[in-house]
Amino acid sequence: MNTLASYDELPYDSLPLPETQPDFLAAVAQLHGFDAPDPSRARILELGCAQGGNLIPLAWRWPDCECVGVELSRVQADAGAAFVEALGLPNVRILHGDLAALQADLGEFDFIIAHGVFSWVPPSVQQALLEVCRRHLSPHGIAYVSFNVAAGWEKLQPLRAALTGRTAADLPAPARFQQALRVLDELQAEWSDPALLKEIAYLKSAAPSYLFHEYLAEFNAPMRFGEFAAQLDAHGLRYVGEAGPRSAVVELEDAWGMVPEGMAGRWLDAEAALDEVLAVRFRRALIARADAPCARPPQADALSALAFDADLRCDEEIDLETASEQRFINPAGNAFPIAQPAMKAAAVALSAAYPGSLAYSDVLAAARQMLAEYGVGGEVEEAAFRDALFPLVMAHCVMPTVTSVAYANAPGERPCAHGLARQQANAPNWVVSGARQVAMELDAPGRILLGMLDGRRTSEELAAAMRRALVTQGLELPRETVDELTRQQLWLFARQGLLLA
Ligand SMILES: C[S@@+](CC[C@H](N)C(=O)[O-])C[C@H]1O[C@@H](n2cnc3c(N)ncnc32)[C@H](O)[C@@H]1O
Incomplete structure (x- = not known):
């Protein structure tokens, strides 16, 4: 099979994905005590890259990187290759092919990205994907593998069962999608479970490809984190950390007295337990070779070596004088409550610099200066600032990066887009x-x-x-x-x- 019919008929929206940026991945790895390769001159491989909507912008932004994308759907791979040719971009190739039959001479990669692939392919291809990571990761390379997690998907399985059971699998994908919309209406009338009704409402407005690939596609195999970690182990790989937003992170008691190797088992168990408590549905796991240094749960003290970007707005006047909670909202509509005046000042400084990023020391200096200008008394203590920033970074209110860059922040006399x-x-x-x-x-x-x-x-x-x-x-x-x-x-x-x- 050289293509997947459903992906040709109803192509997955090939979107840029902020959480796959190599500078972000390197920063997340650093928070986990892991030194990833330099993202500005890395070799990057994307598996199941669709038409390259994620990989091509990465290659554009990092001209000294070499990027390779592999995609099974010929329609999408060809569209990506044609776009690259028209753009004349020399550092990216989109190859039509099966990740399970990757040409061996592709070499080693510093970053391997597989978003929306692992849970949606047959078990043999899952094994092949991990094998590709083992074979093609550079010694300190990082792979990003997203997957559906059983803890949160269990309660959604009746919806998937109803949608697959009440639609005709042999219909072309667009027609089957229309059938699924009618089934959603029926289920809305029949069911009363609030979690399922919420998901149905979401599906009715979500991209057709999302409904199709999560709820109608032949494969969607959510996995428990423990099982995923065991598979990594079996393939000579190990878990480095999580690239998705987190509302809680694992903290191990007496971690200071333990070497990372000693805490790895307890850490992985705690991650699995956290999934159950939070009903986690989706993970973006970072993975390294098993012979690379061991990572550990994320630590706030790693923040001081990083830089940050944030695109936040607050719909009320920002109160820098009191620790009153105010809502900062990102363009995706996610709201983050922030109370500490120094964090509100940091959010303002970062948003003013967006899409540029600011080094940790510059964020701290900007927050201190802003508070001083507003006559807010008291010194902003560095350790307290770092500890308050940590949950905002974990929640992706503020995104970490390893590079600080500035961008043109005004249209200029004769605006010119790249x-x-x-x-x-x-x-x-x-x-x-x-x-x-x-x-x-x-x-x-x-x-x-x-x-x-x-x-x-x-x-x-x-x-x-x-x-x-x-x-x-x-x-x-x-x-x-x-x-x-x-x-x-x-x-x-x-x-x-x-x-x-
Ligand atoms: C759900 S889509 C995700 C696309 C893209 N990574 C994203 O996140 O927007 C899964 C993609 O993986 C591709 N795919 C599935 N099996 C594959 C295989 N064995 N080798 C290469 N690509 C594959 C599909 O054609 C599809 O484009």
Whole structure:
């Protein structure tokens, strides 16, 4: 079999994935006491990369990296290869092929990414995927393998059983999806379990490919963490840590007195227990070779060697004087309650620098300065600052990285978008990716504007060109409206790091 029919008929949205950025993975590894390779000149392999919506932006951002993607669906692999060729990007290849039959001479990789693959392939391919990690990871390399976790999926199994049982497996994927939507309506009327009803409501608005691949696809085999860890062991691999957001982390008593090797078993048991308590549904496991140094549960004291980025807003006036809890919201809509004034100041400083990142010492200095400017008394003690930052980093309110970089933060005289953004904008099947590997939701006019940003027009000329473009689309808007929308879009592009300085 050289392709998967369902993936050709209903391609999985090939999205950029922030949690797979190599600088982020290296930072997470460092929090777990593990030194990962330099992400700026790494070899990166992505397994089941779809059309390359994640890998191509990584290759663009890191020109000294060498990236290889492998995808079983010919439709997607060919689309990715054609996009790369049109972009003229020399450091990325998208190969059509089966990860279970990978050519042996691909060499070693510092980062291997397999997102949304492990739980959705037959057991033999799962084994092959771990084998690829063992064979192709460099000595300190890190693999990212996401999988569905049984602890949280158990209660959803009746929904999967109903959807697979009441739809016809032999229908083409789009028709079966329509059938599934009708089944969801029936189940909504029949069922009363709040958790299942919540999931049904979510599925009705989620991307069709999500419903299809989680609930209708032949394979979706959630696994207990302990079983996953045992499989790693059997393949000469070991667990390094978790790249997904965490609301609680494992802390081992008397960890200080123990060498990492001694605590590994207890740590893995505690991770498995945490899954049950939190009904964890999905993990993004980081993995290394078993002969690499041992990792440990994440530690706050590793933060001081890292840098951070955050894109947060607070809808009320920020109160830096009291430890009143305020909600900071990221673009995905996740809300993070923050009470400590120094953390609120850190969130403001990081969001102002976004998509740039700030080194730990700069975040601390910015928070201290902001509090001093607002006349808030008292010294911000470094250890307290670090300990308060730690849960925000674990929850992905603030993202860790190993590199601090700055971006153009204003559209400039003649706005110019980088080549990848313009090519994504001009290709309707491609998602435009922000500098921090976020998927941008752009409407048709937004894409037209982005596609035009070649640095030759002023903002006024762009607004005029947009007016003409909208008229050809049958949309006649007042001049001031188009001017204002154009201005807002240009600032949004700058905020997402799409514009050259
Ligand atoms: C659920 S999608 C995830 C796509 C992408 N990684 C993402 O997260 O957006 C799984 C992908 O793995 C690919 N795939 C499945 N089995 C494969 C295999 N044996 N070798 C290579 N790719 C495979 C599928 O074609 C599909 O594109």
